[in-house]
Each structure stands twice: as C-alpha cells, then as structure tokens.
Amino acid sequence: MTGRDETEALATGIRRLVLEQSKRAHVGHIGSCLSVADILAVLADEVLRGRQPDDPGRDRFVLSKGHAALALYAALHLIGQLSRERLETFCTDGASLGTHPEHVVPGIDFSTGSLGQGLSIGCGSALAARLARDRRRTFVLASDAECNEGSLWEAVMFAAHHRLGNLVAIVDVNGQQALGYTDDVLSLSPLDARWRAFGWDVHEVDGHDVGALAAELSRLDPDGGKPHVILARTTFGKGVSYMEQKIEWHYWPMSDEQYSIAISELEEGMVA
Numbered sequence: 001m002t003g004r005d006e007t008e009a010l011a012t013g014i015r016r017l018v019l020e021q022s023k024r025a026h027v028g029h030i031g032s033c034l035s036v037a038d039i040l041a042v043l044a045d046e047v048l049r050g051r052q053p054d055d056p057g058r059d060r061f062v063l064s065k066g067h068a069a070l071a072l073y074a075a076l077h078l079i080g081q082l083s084r085e086r087l088e089t090f091c092t093d094g095a096s097l098g099t100h101p102e103h104v105v106p107g108i109d110f111s112t113g114s115l116g117q118g119l120s121i122g123c124g125s126a127l128a129a130r131l132a133r134d135r136r137r138t139f140v141l142a143s144d145a146e147c148n149e150g151s152l153w154e155a156v157m158f159a160a161h162h163r164l165g166n167l168v169a170i171v172d173v174n175g176q177q178a179l180g181y182t183d184d185v186l187s188l189s190p191l192d193a194r195w196r197a198f199g200w201d202v203h204e205v206d207g208h209d210v211g212a213l214a215a216e217l218s219r220l221d222p223d224g225g226k227p228h229v230i231l232a233r234t235t236f237g238k239g240v241s242y243m244e245q246k247i248e249w250h251y252w253p254m255s256d257e258q259y260s261i262a263i264s265e266l267e268e269g270m271v272a
C-alpha cells in the first residue's frame with residue numbers, strides 16, 4: 001500500500017474499532033468519533049512526529065473535544081501504542097479508558113473533556129516549547145461548538161498575541177452539537193472570517209479527504225508568526241448512513257441490529 005492508502009486504511013480501522021467498542025460498552029458519542037476518524041488518521045500516520053509517548057521532543061496532541069476519546073484510543077491501538085487488552089477495558093469498572101481521555105494513559109498528553117479548554121492547554125504547550133527552544137509543535141482538535149465558548153476565544157487571542165506559529169488548531173466543523181445544529185443553537189458564521197480577524201492563519205478543507213488534510217497540514221509554516229487553524233468540514237456520523245447528521249447519535253448507543261447495519265456499511269466501502 002502507498003502511504004495514502006495506509007492512512008485511509010487507518011481511518012477505516014478507527015471507525016471499525018469505534019463501532020465495536022462502543023457496542024460492547026453500550027455507550028454513545030459514536031457520531032462525534034466517526035466525524036474525526038480521518039483527521040486522527042492523518043495526524044497519527046502523516047503529521048505527528050515522535051511516536052513514543054515518553055519522547056520529550058514529540059509533537060503534542062490535545063483532544064479538546066474529549067468526548068471523541070474512543071476514536072483516539074482506537075488510533076493509539078492501531079499505531080501500536082495501546083494494547084488490544086487495554087482497549088477492551090474501555091468503559092469498564094475501574095479502567096482509565098473512559099468516555100473522556102486521561103493523561104495517565106500512555107499516548108494521551110492531556111486530560112480533556114471540559115469543552116472550550118483544550119486550546120488554552122495547547123497555548124501553554126506551544127509557548128513552553130518555544131521557551132525551551134524545542135521544535136516540537138502542538139496540535140489541538142476542537143469541535144465547532146467549542147467556538148461558542150468565551151474561553152476558546154481568550155486562547156485564540158493569546159496565541160495570536162504571542163505569535164505561536166508552532167500551534168495548530170483543527171476544528172471539526174460538523175455543524176452539530178449535543179442538543180442541536182450549530183446554526184440553530186448559536187451561529188458560528190462566518191467562522192473563517194472570525195478566526196482571521198483574531199490574527200490566525202486560516203485554512204479550510206474537506207475533513208474526510210485525507211490527501212487534502214495532509215497537504216494542508218504539511219504546508220503550515222511554524223516560523224511564520226501566526227498560529228494556524230484548519231477548519232475541517234466534516235459530516236457527523238460519517239460512514240454510517242443512519243447516523244449521518246442526526247443529533248440523537250451524539251449520545252445514543254447502538255442496538256444489535258443497528259450495529260450489524262453499521263458494520264455492513266463499513267465493509268461495503270461506504271466510508272470515504
């Protein structure tokens with residue numbers, strides 16, 4: 001396989017594990033995980049440098065939308081950082097693999113889940129790298145609804161003020177949040193102009209096109225002064241037809257029949 005084929009296979013593998021493990025544990029957040037599967041695959045396979053979790057020079061990753069933790073666990077397993085045995089503890093009593101990520105898990109740099117907070121963590125990480133004269137970069141994956149949070153915009157201003165070119169925010173623009181569509185709850189439009197007005201280098205891309213994602217991420221200049229944001233246009237629940245753009249799949253777990261359909265669709269290659 002080519003490198004790009006490997007990334008697409010990784011994305012499909014993440015989706016399969018998300019379906020398997022959420023079914024076993026009978027938990028939700030499936031749609032959010034499917035939304036970011038391609039983004040995580042590109043980051044894990046083509047972008048983040050330093051795969052060893054104890055390498056101090058590794059790029060840092062913050063899953064600000066912590067409720068998509070299962071997709072991150074799946075990625076960590078598929079790149080060899082999390083054992084199958086440990087993955088199977090997801091959402092079992094006493095396990096450290098919960099519905100939100102905790103930094104006690106190797107490969108998880110920061111505990112997250114309080115929405116709107118991850119970019120602030122990323123700012124601290126990026127500024128620390130600069131002070132240490134370390135070339136490592138920090139990547140933050142946030143939801144679009146986190147852009148409703150005042151705390152996020154504080155971080156946006158801080159990063160621009162300190163010219164944190166080693167900071168990359170990726171916004172999963174799926175147009176949904178827990179209880180509604182973003183256009184109905186609190187409109188974000190025009191999202192690109194808002195980030196640009198705050199002094200960021202702004203890019204928009206199809207968040208399911210691994211080639212386009214990788215290309216955009218490879219072109220970002222860490223020394224250009226401006227922090228970078230990728231507005232990744234995605235489909236909530238991507239790859240499972242009955243979940244796509246459906247609000248209820250933020251929380252719902254699957255029935256046996258729904259699980260069977262989801263796996264069938266994955267195997268039929270309906271995933272982009």
Ligand SMILES: [Mg+2]
Nearest residue numbers: 143144145176
């Ligand atoms: Mg969203």
